[in-house]
Amino acid sequence: MSAAHKTAPGAVARLLDSDFVYAYRRSPIAIAASLVAAICLLAALLAPWIAPHNPFDLASLNLLDSFKPPAFLAEGERAFPLGTDDQGRDLLSAIMYGARISLLVGILAVALALVVGISIGLTAGYLGGTVDAILMRVADVQLTFPSILIALLVDGIARALLPREMHEALEIYVLVFAIGIALWPQFARTVRGSTLVERGREYVMAARVIGLSSPRIMVSHILPNVLGPVLVIATINLGQAILTEATLSFLGVGLPPTQPSLGTLIRIGNDFLFSGEWWITVFPGIGLAMMVLAINLLGDWLRDALNPRLR
Amino acid sequence: MPAFILSRILQAIPVLLVVGFISFAMFAFVGDPVTAMLGQDYTEAQRIALVHKLGLDQPFFVQYAKFMWAAAQGEFGLSYRLARPVSGLILERLPATVELAMTSATLALLIGVPMGVYTGIRRNSFASRAFMVFSLLGVSLPTFLIGILLILVFAVLLGWLPSFGRGEVVHFSHWSTGFFTVSGLKALILPAVTLGLFQMTLIMRLVRSEMLEVLRSDYIKFARARGLSQRAINFGHALKNTLVPVITIVGLQLGGLIGFSIVTETVFQWPGMGLLLVQSIQVADIPVMSAYLLLISVVFMGINLVVDLLYYAVDPRLRMTRRVSANAP
Numbered sequence: 149m150s151a152a153h154k155t156a157p158g159a160v161a162r163l164l165d166s167d168f169v170y171a172y173r174r175s176p177i178a179i180a181a182s183l184v185a186a187i188c189l190l191a192a193l194l195a196p197w198i199a200p201h202n203p204f205d206l207a208s209l210n211l212l213d214s215f216k217p218p219a220f221l222a223e224g225e226r227a228f229p230l231g232t233d234d235q236g237r238d239l240l241s242a243i244m245y246g247a248r249i250s251l252l253v254g255i256l257a258v259a260l261a262l263v264v265g266i267s268i269g270l271t272a273g274y275l276g277g278t279v280d281a282i283l284m285r286v287a288d289v290q291l292t293f294p295s296i297l298i299a300l301l302v303d304g305i306a307r308a309l310l311p312r313e314m315h316e317a318l319e320i321y322v323l324v325f326a327i328g329i330a331l332w333p334q335f336a337r338t339v340r341g342s343t344l345v346e347r348g349r350e351y352v353m354a355a356r357v358i359g360l361s362s363p364r365i366m367v368s369h370i371l372p373n374v375l376g377p378v379l380v381i382a383t384i385n386l387g388q389a390i391l392t393e394a395t396l397s398f399l400g401v402g403l404p405p406t407q408p409s410l411g412t413l414i415r416i417g418n419d420f421l422f423s424g425e426w427w428i429t430v431f432p433g434i435g436l437a438m439m440v441l442a443i444n445l446l447g448d449w450l451r452d453a454l455n456p457r458l459r
Numbered sequence: 460m461p462a463f464i465l466s467r468i469l470q471a472i473p474v475l476l477v478v479g480f481i482s483f484a485m486f487a488f489v490g491d492p493v494t495a496m497l498g499q500d501y502t503e504a505q506r507i508a509l510v511h512k513l514g515l516d517q518p519f520f521v522q523y524a525k526f527m528w529a530a531a532q533g534e535f536g537l538s539y540r541l542a543r544p545v546s547g548l549i550l551e552r553l554p555a556t557v558e559l560a561m562t563s564a565t566l567a568l569l570i571g572v573p574m575g576v577y578t579g580i581r582r583n584s585f586a587s588r589a590f591m592v593f594s595l596l597g598v599s600l601p602t603f604l605i606g607i608l609l610i611l612v613f614a615v616l617l618g619w620l621p622s623f624g625r626g627e628v629v630h631f632s633h634w635s636t637g638f639f640t641v642s643g644l645k646a647l648i649l650p651a652v653t654l655g656l657f658q659m660t661l662i663m664r665l666v667r668s669e670m671l672e673v674l675r676s677d678y679i680k681f682a683r684a685r686g687l688s689q690r691a692i693n694f695g696h697a698l699k700n701t702l703v704p705v706i707t708i709v710g711l712q713l714g715g716l717i718g719f720s721i722v723t724e725t726v727f728q729w730p731g732m733g734l735l736l737v738q739s740i741q742v743a744d745i746p747v748m749s750a751y752l753l754l755i756s757v758v759f760m761g762i763n764l765v766v767d768l769l770y771y772a773v774d775p776r777l778r779m780t781r782r783v784s785a786n787a788p
Contacts, residue, residue: 289474292759294718300740301752305485308743391601398603399725399737418607418726422622426611433604441599448595 171453178453181445188439192247199241203408217427231427233416239427242413243435249409250436253323254390258382260328261389265335266378270366272336273343284340287333295330299392302326303401316404323402327392331385335378342374380454383447387440394436410436467767471760476527478756482749483526535750540742545750549732554635555625556731559723560716562647563655568709571659575666580693582671590663597660602719606653606726613649621646623728654723658712665708669701703770710766714759 172178191198217231231239272283290298303326307315315322346352347370355365396402397411398418405412410432417429510516514525529535535545578587614622626642628635637643673679674697682692721733728734732751739747 289477292714292763293755294715296721297718297755300721300736301748304740304743304748307740308485308745387599391599394601395603395722398601399722401737401740414604414607421607421611422615426615429607430611433607437596437600437604440601441595444595444599 168453175449175453177445178449181442181449184438184442185446188247188435188442189251191244192251195241195244195248199238199244201238201241203237203242203245217425231425231431233413233428234420234425239413239431242408243410243432246408246410246413246432247435247439249320249403249407250390250393250411250439253320253327253393253403253409254386256324257327257331257389257393258386260324261331261335261385262378262382264328265332266339266371268332269336269339270343270371270374273340274347274362274366274370276344276347280340283336287336291333291337295327295388296392296395298330299323299326299396300399300401302329303396307401316406319403319407323393323396326396327389330392331389334381334385338377338381339374342377343370346370346373376454380447380451383443383450387443387447390436390440390443410439463771464764464768467764471764475753475756475760479527479530479753480523482530482752483523485745485749485752486526530750530753536746538739538744538747540739540744540747545746548735548747549750549754550633552730552732552735555637555729556717556720556724556733558637559647559650559654559729559731560713560720562651563658563720564709564713564716566651566655567658567662567712571662572666572705574659575663576670576693576698578663579667579670579674579697591667594660594663597656598664602653602657602722603726605656606649606723609649609653610726620649622649625730650723650727650729653726654716654720657719658709658716661712662705662709666701666705669704670697673697673700706769707766710762710769713762717755717758 196202233239233242268283268287272280303322306322306326310318310322343366352365352369355369360369393402393409394411394414397409398415400415403409403412405416408416413432414429414436417425417427417432420428507516514522517525533546537543538545538548541548574590578590581587610622613620621642624646625637626644626646627640628637628643629639637647679692679696682696687696717733720731721736723729724731724733725737732754735747736751738744739751
């Protein structure tokens with residue numbers, strides 16, 4: 149107990165004193181980006197409690213409220229700060245709920261890609277030989293196809309395999325699977341590269357001499373040493389995954405209007421662009437762009453901050 | 460050189476076989492054509508006769524070989540949605556996609572490379588910083604949103620450009636082109652900018668980081684020490700050496716361009732292959748999906764081959780190692 153007390157402040161102080169935190173405090177872009185990202189995250193997480201309306205509660209919707217412009221325009225109402233859509237849903241609430249779904253799909257998809265990519269990369273790098281050649285060839289071939297195309301095709305096949313009723317309920321998992329599968333090769337290649345380097349190090353040889361099994365060496369000795377660069381790629385890929393989900397939903401092969409993500413909201417609004425109700429598209433679009441921009445900026449900064457060559 | 464090309468083509472064959480296998484598996488395991496074709500009432504004998512007629516009772520690999528043989532001749536059967544031969548559908552849509560992708564790639568290169576060089580050389584100038592912020596926007600804004608915003612500004616608010624379709628096209632036997640009519644060119648502007656913007660920012664960021672890397676290297680210091688002009692160093696020495704990775708990425712990005720043309724074509728209702736694919740996925744039209752997958756892989760293999768050849772032409776080290784290793788034994 150007392151030992152924990154002694155080390156805890158020490159660890160925090162050490163973290164505050166590190167180059168990393170110093171670089172963070174010196175970079176206005178990193179601070180701004182993490183603030184925006186935090187706001188998006190909180191708005192998404194707390195949507196059921198802080199959103200002004202519940203867009204999924206059909207009883208509270210009133211068709212008389214539809215197509216209300218945002219509150220700062222002449223015909224707007226205070227109750228709907230960003231206006232309403234064609235069914236009278238409050239846009240601000242819909243965006244918060246939509247961001248929740250977008251983030252959820254993005255994070256789960258990157259997590260899936262991480263798990264698959266790390267397992268394959270570690271195996272290929274550590275075992276080498278034929279296993280390595282086959283696994284990396286698969287990754288190479290997949291990398292020549294754009295990830296959006298892979299995700300589209302996987303989603304299309306799942307659409308054909310699943311019965312219609314099941315499909316709508318399972319769409320979130322289908323999307324996570326499709327996007328995760330589309331993203332794994334980058335992680336696998338990075339992990340394999342670092343594993344090849346680590347494999348020759350003395351601590352790995354020592355572990356082998358003790359007689360540890362290969363899986364044990366891979367997971368508890370090599371993995372912690374190759375994780376750094378992978379986490380940076382994961383941040384950058386999170387933005388990518390969110391965009392892919394939004395794109396699929398926009399194309400009409402993602403989440404249905406009953407369960408709208410930001411992409412679905414933009415797709416709904418796109419139908420009303422020509423009749424002058426621009427806010428139904430533009431506000432979810434701004435929300436999506438802000439979220440992804442913040443994540444990309446953070447990822448960029450993280451990559452530069454952790455790369456000693458650029459100092 | 461011929462040996463090099465031949466080995467690359469030989470390497471592509473197993474990949475094509477695997478992709479062909481995936482598209483065949485889509486046919487074989489997704490959906491059941493027999494029940495769909497028989498309708499409500501049928502006897503067991505009728506079912507067996509139809510299975511036999513369609514060749515579905517043959518071994519899996521025989522069916523696969525037949526599929527690949529038909530595919531090699533451009534035969535993919537009928538689209539479930541439109542009940543027309545898939546090959547005809549795709550050929551009809553091909554010119555629109557090729558014209559759009561080529562125009563966007565040209566735009567991206569012509570604007571992206573100079574911007575990258577500028578931001579690489581004048582690293583801290585105001586314009587460079589503005590370009591970098593702009594480029595992050597280009598990477599973070601999804602393609603479809605850029606398209607929607609452009610439509611909102613230039614088609615709805617200003618009314619300068621059309622928001623959908625290809626305008627008037629001129630036909631040359633099988634090829635239709637929008638390059639020779641005013642309405643065709645006007646219709647091309649918004650989709651091409653939408654599609655090219657992402658690639659442009661990517662090329663710019665890549666050229667910039669490569670320039671920064673190269674300008675730090677020893678031979679640039681040496682060139683400075685020799686008293687060469689800044690211009691000769693920047694363009695004669697530095698830019699030339701940034702081009703190798705740029706060629707790879709641009710080549711790979713051509714694939715990305717085709718991928719994202721799916722999105723752009725949907726936003727602008729551009730009658731290309733991408734729009735066809737999206738419409739097919741929405742109703743699970745398997746023949747179109749599998750034909751598209753195979754065709755796209757052939758295109759990508761072709762692009763990769765061209766990229767490799769360009770590599771060979773640009774980087775003298777590749778030729779040297781080959782000759783040295785050939786002489787060594």
